[in-house]
Amino acid sequence: MDLTPQPDRRPRRVSPRINPLFYPFVSYRTRRPESPTGWRRLREALTGYPLAAYADDDRRESADLGVYLYQVELARRSQLALWQRTRDGWWLGPAPYGYALEQHWVEQESARAGWRHRLIVDALRAPVVSLIFVWSVHENLSDRAIARRLTEQQHPRPVDPVSGRARAWSRAVVRTILANPVYLGYVVRGRTLRAVEQPPENWTWSRQRSHRALVEPALFWTLYNRRARWVSPTLDTDTTGLTNQSREAA
Incomplete structure (x- = not known):
């Protein structure tokens, strides 16, 4: 290896570990036999017999099918629990x-x-939520203008959850605050499906109010209908803004 310095070029530093004369006990570029991975152990457990290196295609397809069915069942149970x-x-998740x-x-x-978590009102930041909705609906301020006013008036800032x-x-x-139905007093999930926004009748709502609401339903749905690409169901200001039939379906 030529290590002669070249003009405008620094010589490359070579580690002495590559020289077997100084480190004869180190075997380079050798790998230990790999232990069975979690994927292989799972395939063996699902098929009921070990998969040798010379296993035929039928046994491999059977193992892959078993792993796939296991993953589907695991995902189904996870979604059911959520x-x-x-x-x-x-x-x-973190509190809004x-x-x-x-x-x-x-x-x-x-x-x-x-351990489970319920939402309780943050007395310092809760009044700011109502101000944001009022400014957006009644004063017709943009999101950028609302953020500028909040900064100028030095309202409590949001906290990064990480x-x-x-x-x-x-x-x-x-x-994010204006589009979150959690301020109606309900826990809501499933507002998007594969990164596509869903209409309110497709959301999953809690059976009853789980925490104190910070925004009136009429105020929230007025703003939501103004921004959404569809019109939400008939207003029901006593609860979530959905009709009884839509709420039962959710």
């Missing part, structure tokens, strides 16, 4: 702006015991 928790009014999380220990015969630091007001933050 749906059940939503219907029971338990909150999943204006709320805080309250832990509850739950022991049920039909579900796994563990770092725990305060975030600056932005158009995206305001738009």
